Amino acid sequence: MNSLMPEMPDAGRRWEAWFDAFTKIRDAWPEPIDVPCPDRDQGRLHITYTGSPETRIGFATIWCDAGRNGIFLSRVGIPEGAEMLSFDATPEERAAVIPDIRLIPAAP
Numbered sequence: 370m371n372s373l374m375p376e377m378p379d380a381g382r383r384w385e386a387w388f389d390a391f392t393k394i395r396d397a398w399p400e401p402i403d404v405p406c407p408d409r410d411q412g413r414l415h416i417t418y419t420g421s422p423e424t425r426i427g428f429a430t431i432w433c434d435a436g437r438n439g440i441f442l443s444r445v446g447i448p449e450g451a452e453m454l455s456f457d458a459t460p461e462e463r464a465a466v467i468p469d470i471r472l473i474p475a476a477p
Contacts, residue, residue: 383407384473387440390414391431398448410436417467418445418453427453432470439470 386407393404394416406412412435420427425447432439447453454463 380474384440384475387431387473388442391416391429391440391442394431395429395445395448399450406433406435408433408436408438412436418447418451419456419458419463420445420447420453421456422453425449427456430467430470432468434468437468437470438473440473440475 390404390407394402394414404414406414410433412433414431414433416429416431418427418429427445427447429442429445429447430439431442454466
């Protein structure tokens with residue numbers, strides 16, 4: 370590691386690993402890709418987009434179905450053809466798609 374760069378704390382590395390997993394899945398769209406859970410719990414990763422059908426801009430939630438951990442990303446482009454919830458989705462509609470998960474705080 371470059372001695373001029375401060376070492377990223379464990380929490381920062383964890384969030385970055387989750388962001389990298391999101392990026393791999395998003396960049397592979399529409400092809401399915403198997404990206405291992407960054408927490409190494411052998412679970413399957415899921416992404417749910419919420420946004421505007423007109424602009425395809427919104428936010429994404431990515432989580433693991435085994436550990437129930439994940440991250441939230443705002444201001445993301447939603448790939449054409451990807452399913453998404455609308456901004457006006459009810460809490461019940463969101464809960465039907467996104468389970469109760471623990472969000473990992475973003476790196477400072």
